[in-house]
Amino acid sequence: MLELDSFLPYRLNVLAKRVSRQLARQYQDRFGISIPEWRVIAILGREQPLSSNDIVERSQMDKAKVSRAVAGLVERGYLSRQVHPDDQRLLRLAFTAEGRALYDRIAPLALDWERRFLAALTPTERAAFTGLLDRLEARLAAMASEDETAYLLSGEANAERLRKAAADMDAGKGILRDIKD
Amino acid sequence: MLELDSFLPYRLNVLAKRVSRQLARQYQDRFGISIPEWRVIAILGREQPLSSNDIVERSQMDKAKVSRAVAGLVERGYLSRQVHPDDQRLLRLAFTAEGRALYDRIAPLALDWERRFLAALTPTERAAFTGLLDRLEARLAAMASEDETAYLLSGEANAERLRKAAADMDAGKGILRDIKD
DNA sequence: CACAGATCGTTTCAAGTGAAACAAATAGCG
DNA sequence: CGCTATTTGTTTCACTTGAAACGATCTGTG
CATH class of the missing domain: 1.10.10.10 (Winged helix-like DNA-binding domain superfamily/Winged helix DNA-binding domain)
Structure with a gap:
């Protein structure tokens, strides 16, 4: 929950x-x-x-x-x-x-x-906290680029790219379909 | 710096x-x-x-x-x-x-x-992180109430209270003046 | 060298924000 | 009781925001 x-x-x-x-x-x-x-x-x-x-x-x-x-x-x-x-x-x-x-x-x-x-926080805790922030920021950046990839394929916003991707898929270049779903 | x-x-x-x-x-x-x-x-x-x-x-x-x-x-x-x-x-x-x-x-x-x-983050790190967030939140709340006190005395925003405080100070109840400055 | 496209910074526009004014309802106090 | 103050939720208004359009400048390519 x-x-x-x-x-x-x-x-x-x-x-x-x-x-x-x-x-x-x-x-x-x-x-x-x-x-x-x-x-x-x-x-x-x-x-x-x-x-x-x-x-x-x-x-x-x-x-x-x-x-x-x-x-x-x-x-x-x-x-x-x-x-x-x-x-x-x-x-x-x-x-x-x-x-x-x-x-x-x-x-x-x-x-x-x-x-x-x-x-x-104690100095040790401060160091720990900023270290954890670093890790979370890095994770977020990684997720953002994953999403960016998915985004290009799902294409809510970029009709141009979506149409191209769809055309590719229709043409049998379906490798990307698994990633999309 | x-x-x-x-x-x-x-x-x-x-x-x-x-x-x-x-x-x-x-x-x-x-x-x-x-x-x-x-x-x-x-x-x-x-x-x-x-x-x-x-x-x-x-x-x-x-x-x-x-x-x-x-x-x-x-x-x-x-x-x-x-x-x-x-x-x-x-x-x-x-x-x-x-x-x-x-x-x-x-x-x-x-x-x-x-x-x-x-x-x-590992589970341990997650626990550490949320614990540190708890502490920072608590610290922030404490600082906010300190500021609130100072705020009432400096009174940039609350003309009503400021006027009262000023009147008090003019009347010689100057104990607050040191805090204000 | 010309020109298509990229880059830089500003401006426009529609949407979102929060402080404050507000109307309606209730609580509290004399 | 009656009247003032408070509480609750909405609306208004001035301001901020960010996406997109824009003009100006530069770059790269043929």
């Missing part, structure tokens, strides 16, 4: 959402920074300058969200946005002096919050 | 979101059920009938979201919604025959997905 309290996807979601909210309280009201904006700042904090696309890759946010977060930060004077001289599609995003100062104020708050949160 | 890849709030968020998305693929396309709707169904699966408020408490969703999920499920004939005879503010939400059948089809899919996901 499905017990929601012990159902891991549910537990992870509730925990992650609560963590995000509480952490955001450390900087949202004080600095007027949204969660996506904070992520952009955190990424630039360790590497500069970056293009929007670099930030998309590092942040796991979609490019629209990054675009909006960057626009807000540029508008408020925390980031400078220049066009890359060698490739005019690319931006060169970097902190202004104000942006750097902002990062220097928020980063310690975030790290301190994390430290207080993780004080619930 | 703040390394986003190892920053736990960030890792939890990315993992939880990916888990949700992948799990949702098990039922969204097949049954036209959204994530909030699935949560309502999962909760009713173990206890029936419930009021909207009961579902709010058990699901950690806000009442607007629950209201909309329930409305959708009622409209499509999966739930019956009656007024409670003893308290007409309360609803008595329960599966219809179709709703029960839907639950009986989705729940195994969800559990099976979880089983495949958790196959990344």
Whole structure:
């Protein structure tokens, strides 16, 4: 029987959402920074300058969200946005002096919050926990690519590929049918 | 220095979101059920009938979201919604025959997905992981109530309480000032 | 060199979200 | 009792989200 309290996807979601909210309280009201904006700042904090696309890759946010977060930060004077001289599609995003100062104020708050949160665990437990997270992430990635394969074959969304696959199967290239079912 | 890849709030968020998305693929396309709707169904699966408020408490969703999920499920004939005879503010939400059948089809899919996901860990590791999650949840709850206290005193959001506190401080009851700063 | 396709970042649009206002019903207090 | 406060669930409204369309730029191939 499905017990929601012990159902891991549910537990992870509730925990992650609560963590995000509480952490955001450390900087949202004080600095007027949204969660996506904070992520952009955190990424630039360790590497500069970056293009929007670099930030998309590092942040796991979609490019629209990054675009909006960057626009807000540029508008408020925390980031400078220049066009890359060698490739005019690319931006060169970097902190202004104000942006750097902002990062220097928020980063310690975030790290301190994390430290207080993780004080619930001993160092050994912390290591164990992050190790288990690594494993789960890897498993998830593996399942995602399996699903991707199945997806191409079942084709709810990609009529083009589905038709080709169906044609192949009709043509007797039925090896894939077993995988599909 | 703040390394986003190892920053736990960030890792939890990315993992939880990916888990949700992948799990949702098990039922969204097949049954036209959204994530909030699935949560309502999962909760009713173990206890029936419930009021909207009961579902709010058990699901950690806000009442607007629950209201909309329930409305959708009622409209499509999966739930019956009656007024409670003893308290007409309360609803008595329960599966219809179709709703029960839907639950009986989705729940195994969800559990099976979880089983495949958790196959990344040994039983011992799984137990360790859920135990660590318990501890982190408890820590978060403790931090939330600490914050709640600080919040009432700093009062960004509650002008009423802030004004009272300010009046008290002006009146010389300044014991709280140290806490506030 | 031309041009078809890929890449980058922005914008649009429809859907989802949550805080707050709300109506209806009940509880509690004088 | 009568009236105020609280509880319950819905709706409104402003905002966020992400998929898709888009314009601009670059790349690769013939």
